[in-house]
Amino acid sequence: MAGNTEPLSARAKLAVTAGRAAAAVSRAAGRGSGSVIGGRVALKLDPELLARLARHLDVVLVSATNGKTTTTRLIAEALRAGGEVVSNALGANMPAGITSALAGGSAARYGVIEVDEKYLAGVARDVSPKAIALLNLSRDQLDRASETRMLAERWREGLSGTDAVVVANADDPLVAWAASSCPTVIWVAAGQEWKDDAWSCPSCGGVLQRPGDDWFCGDCGFRRPVPTWALSGDCVVAPDGVSWPIRLQLPGRANKANATTSAAVAAIFGIAPKIALDRMYHVQAVAGRYDVVRYEGRDLRLLLAKNPAGWLETFSLIDGPPTPVILSVNARSADGTDTSWLWDVDYTRLAGHPIFVLGDRKLDLAVRLEVAGLDFRVCADLAEAVRSAPGGRIEAIANYTAFQDLRRLIGN
Amino acid sequence: MSDSSLRLVWVYPDLLSTYGDQGNALVLERRARQRGLDVTRIDVRSDQQVPTSGDIYLIGGGEDRPQRLAAERLRRDGGINRAVANGAIVFAVCAGYQIIGHEFINDLGRVEPGLGILDVRSVRNEGARHVGDVLADVDERLGLPPLTGFENHQGNTVIGPSARPFARLRYGGGNGTGDGTEGAWCDTVFGTYMHGPVMARNPKIADLLLKLALDVNALPPVDERWYEALRAERIAAASQPA
Numbered sequence: 189m190a191g192n193t194e195p196l197s198a199r200a201k202l203a204v205t206a207g208r209a210a211a212a213v214s215r216a217a218g219r220g221s222g223s224v225i226g227g228r229v230a231l232k233l234d235p236e237l238l239a240r241l242a243r244h245l246d247v248v249l250v251s252a253t254n255g256k257t258t259t260t261r262l263i264a265e266a267l268r269a270g271g272e273v274v275s276n277a278l279g280a281n282m283p284a285g286i287t288s289a290l291a292g293g294s295a296a297r298y299g300v301i302e303v304d305e306k307y308l309a310g311v312a313r314d315v316s317p318k319a320i321a322l323l324n325l326s327r328d329q330l331d332r333a334s335e336t337r338m339l340a341e342r343w344r345e346g347l348s349g350t351d352a353v354v355v356a357n358a359d360d361p362l363v364a365w366a367a368s369s370c371p372t373v374i375w376v377a378a379g380q381e382w383k384d385d386a387w388s389c390p391s392c393g394g395v396l397q398r399p400g401d402d403w404f405c406g407d408c409g410f411r412r413p414v415p416t417w418a419l420s421g422d423c424v425v426a427p428d429g430v431s432w433p434i435r436l437q438l439p440g441r442a443n444k445a446n447a448t449t450s451a452a453v454a455a456i457f458g459i460a461p462k463i464a465l466d467r468m469y470h471v472q473a474v475a476g477r478y479d480v481v482r483y484e485g486r487d488l489r490l491l492l493a494k495n496p497a498g499w500l501e502t503f504s505l506i507d508g509p510p511t512p513v514i515l516s517v518n519a520r521s522a523d524g525t526d527t528s529w530l531w532d533v534d535y536t537r538l539a540g541h542p543i544f545v546l547g548d549r550k551l552d553l554a555v556r557l558e559v560a561g562l563d564f565r566v567c568a569d570l571a572e573a574v575r576s577a578p579g580g581r582i583e584a585i586a587n588y589t590a591f592q593d594l595r596r597l598i599g600n
Numbered sequence: 601m602s603d604s605s606l607r608l609v610w611v612y613p614d615l616l617s618t619y620g621d622q623g624n625a626l627v628l629e630r631r632a633r634q635r636g637l638d639v640t641r642i643d644v645r646s647d648q649q650v651p652t653s654g655d656i657y658l659i660g661g662g663e664d665r666p667q668r669l670a671a672e673r674l675r676r677d678g679g680i681n682r683a684v685a686n687g688a689i690v691f692a693v694c695a696g697y698q699i700i701g702h703e704f705i706n707d708l709g710r711v712e713p714g715l716g717i718l719d720v721r722s723v724r725n726e727g728a729r730h731v732g733d734v735l736a737d738v739d740e741r742l743g744l745p746p747l748t749g750f751e752n753h754q755g756n757t758v759i760g761p762s763a764r765p766f767a768r769l770r771y772g773g774g775n776g777t778g779d780g781t782e783g784a785w786c787d788t789v790f791g792t793y794m795h796g797p798v799m800a801r802n803p804k805i806a807d808l809l810l811k812l813a814l815d816v817n818a819l820p821p822v823d824e825r826w827y828e829a830l831r832a833e834r835i836a837a838a839s840q841p842a
């Protein structure tokens with residue numbers, strides 16, 4: 189029982205048991221993994237349960253607009269070099285889901301927890317984390333009125349007195365501003381392809397100057413912190429200047445950035461970059477993302493892109509033309525019901541790819557692609573898109589519920 | 601027009617480009633080029649001077665703090681006011697719509713002066729935020745088909761005597777004042793709460809601005825297939841609110 193020396197109180201034990209029972213009922217009723225409903229029941233019985241469950245663990249929190257699920261997996265895999273890990277690997281990242289995940293790991297030494305951006309400050313207060321990884325912040329679900337800079341401000345206020353070591357992306361001005369109030373920060377040059385939410389200085393509102401990889405505010409002097417860890421090409425550069433090659437099964441620049449941050453987090457717990465990175469190689473598709481599946485006799489790679497920054501990162505990792513691309517967009521409540529964000533994505537990056545359009549909001553996509561001057565075909569369903577696509581592996585990019593629809597259809 | 605090229609000015613993308621309204625510039629540019637027009641698109645960041653020689657100025661929506669910063673910088677700059685005095689066209693959305701009026705309530709809860717190029721005043725609506733699909737009938741003088749858009753705001757905008765409502769609501773919150781109006785316009789200045797972006801769902805608005813800029817009564821037809829399909833879908837969706 190490494191890391192679990194103090195027994196849970198009777199009330200906490202009851203809460204955990206009740207939570208597990210509720211989860212089992214939910215699973216039996218066919219409502220998914222049941223982790224969220226289980227957590228809700230447990231939290232109701234013992235509101236301090238989250239804090240109590242975490243007390244026995246070295247906790248790492250991971251938050252961001254994009255990449256938090258994958259990074260949580262990478263860090264968890266790296267920390268397994270040092271002991272057992274409990275994690276909300278299924279992406280249930282609000283307090284109820286987190287409670288449920290922690291309740292399942294009484295023998296663990298580490299808790300690696302993905303946290304929804306809006307809940308980070310509160311969860312950080314409850315669980316006294318040893319480390320907090322902050323990756324990026326950008327526009328997401330426009331109809332929710334959760335303004336990006338307000339999120340950064342909430343992080344900044346909520347984390348200002350934290351005892352945790354904060355590992356933060358120096359290349360994202362909003363993240364840098366949020367983290368710069370924390371007592372101990374390890375800065376990582378993790379890069380940032382999407383820049384359109386950070387042209388204004390988060391501190392004073394001045395216009396940020398962004399020459400090359402640098403950024404600074406000419407008005408107040410707020411500038412990019414000096415990083416000690418960096419992603420450089422295909423390598424992690426550690427604080428001692430030694431480069432470690434990144435080998436992942438996950439594609440794309442963004443995942444190399446996630447691996448770099450994960451290596452910096454692992455080092456806090458005494459796990460060397462080589463060991464951490466070797467372990468990260470074992471992380472495969474995360475919740476079906478990047479999975480290559482067979483459908484109608486063809487190979488499809490499933491790619492999730494939930495917001496403009498995610499679409500941009502996804503365009504940079506797909507195979508070049510003439511690889512066929514399927515795009516699927518919904519605007520259900522979990523996606524945000526406003527599709528205006530489609531116009532913030534530069535679809536001209538898909539020029540040369542045969543494009544097939546699906547989803548509840550395929551007509552919004554059709555107009556977007558028409559205005560971008562691209563050729564495309566609007567399809568009734570996935571089968572039609574796959575049948576129409578020329579040979580070779582197909583890249584299928586979808587937003588949140590559209591991605592779930594594809595997985596369900598394919599039986600994956 | 602100042603020369604053979606249509607000058608399209610996209611105002612302050614660093615502050616007012618949060619809700620996809622850049623799409624209005626893309627649709628305008630596309631439909632102008634499809635008519636064989638040469639277009640120069642000028643993106644002006646808020647640390648740059650706004651050119652006064654533009655034909656069409658587009659201002660988008662943004663969050664509350666950037667809205668205040670944009671109003672401060674545009675007042676100091678004065679370029680849009682000079683351009684409008686010379687007959688330029690302005691089309692502003694949401695936060696931009698409030699900025700081109702006389703005043704609005706800023707993120708600090710104070711009255712912020714606008715550019716005063718459209719006779720409207722905005723206050724903050726104390727009730728629920730207006731979020732969702734909108735359907736409205738555009739002022740008949742403008743000769744446009746029904747307006748479809750997506751709104752996401754907490755403003756109440758009152759139209760003064762020298763401006764007219766842009767549209768009459770069938771569904772949605774619009775100006776939020778309970779008088780059934782959406783947006784406002786006067787001469788060559790237009791304001792609306794509609795995102796979507798509004799010209800992707802209402803390409804005839806783009807054509808109207810092009811006709812005003814070119815001083816012509818008609819434009820050659822373009823392929824409207826996907827626009828029409830999208831319009832039909834969104835008009836039906838607005839008529840059956842979730």
Ligand SMILES: [Zn+2]
Nearest residue numbers: 389392405408
């Ligand atoms: Zn500054």
